[in-house]
Amino acid sequence: MAIQYLDKSTETLNVVQALRRDGAVVVKEVAGHDVVDRIVAELRPRLDMDRHEEATVFDGANTLRTSSGLLKHAPSAAELVDHDLVIDVANDILLPHCASYMIGSLTAIEIQPGESTQALHRDDSLYPIENAGMELLIGVMWALNDFTEEVGATRVVPGSHRFLRSWHLPDVSEWESTEMSKGSVLFYMGSTWHGGGANNGDRSRIGLINTYSLGWLRSESNMYLDHPPEVVCRFEPRLRALMGYAAYGSGDDLIGYSDGDCPGWVAEPPDPSWNEERGQVGRQEDTDAQDGV
Numbered sequence: 001m002a003i004q005y006l007d008k009s010t011e012t013l014n015v016v017q018a019l020r021r022d023g024a025v026v027v028k029e030v031a032g033h034d035v036v037d038r039i040v041a042e043l044r045p046r047l048d049m050d051r052h053e054e055a056t057v058f059d060g061a062n063t064l065r066t067s068s069g070l071l072k073h074a075p076s077a078a079e080l081v082d083h084d085l086v087i088d089v090a091n092d093i094l095l096p097h098c099a100s101y102m103i104g105s106l107t108a109i110e111i112q113p114g115e116s117t118q119a120l121h122r123d124d125s126l127y128p129i130e131n132a133g134m135e136l137l138i139g140v141m142w143a144l145n146d147f148t149e150e151v152g153a154t155r156v157v158p159g160s161h162r163f164l165r166s167w168h169l170p171d172v173s174e175w176e177s178t179e180m181s182k183g184s185v186l187f188y189m190g191s192t193w194h195g196g197g198a199n200n201g202d203r204s205r206i207g208l209i210n211t212y213s214l215g216w217l218r219s220e221s222n223m224y225l226d227h228p229p230e231v232v233c234r235f236e237p238r239l240r241a242l243m244g245y246a247a248y249g250s251g252d253d254l255i256g257y258s259d260g261d262c263p264g265w266v267a268e269p270p271d272p273s274w275n276e277e278r279g280q281v282g283r284q285e286d287t288d289a290q291d292g293v
């Protein structure tokens, strides 16, 4: 099975179909070089501050990472984090299982020459549940420079997302290197086995990897501490909501409310029809029915 490479003019449906079938898909050259270069320039000081002091084997001894407050330090990354294509794909994969979703994590990763392979893994293993057919999150890796196998392009095991039980492992030796040119984007399922590649070249590989998780899960990184209100107010309402500055659900089923309602950070509160369709908990009719009224 080979990972599909689609043109940016392709319909979202084709991206979603390939992602569902193979567990991963690349869309070529979605982001312009100007925005990508600006993001790298904004990230540079933060990446250079990573002194590997807390680097684990998983993080890599020759890999620079920055995630905390990523959008504060690299505001241009908002264009990719909140890109229409990403939102369209996330809507298709995640919304059948939640009323809204949130950013799980935002991380820039620079794999430097001399780095060895990162262990293949699934991003959804941090949540102690597995439900067949329900992806808990999706991962989106943007190539901020050219990804080649030699410099550590992300390794992906196509089809590995179908192995829904962690004790039934796919053959992880069947990984493919997702070589892609600068500005391209790799989508993968939370259950898809993947990992960073070894860098045997003479330049580094820089990517921005973001996850989007079901809105009723706790997000992997703490968006509120990483991006306090004075930072978040610089962004558009849709991105603010993705960063958690919006309640999940509506009516009596609100999660993450503030002052009993959707935080005033979002111009448009969530559409309450979602809750009406499934029936709210705690309606007067329910109480009356329980009381035999």
Ligand SMILES: O=C(O)CCC(=O)C(=O)O
Pocket: 109, 111, 118, 152, 153, 154, 155, 194, 195, 196, 197, 207, 209
């Ligand atoms: O850098 C990459 O290509 C993948 C990194 C990754 O999957 C991770 O650090 O969780």
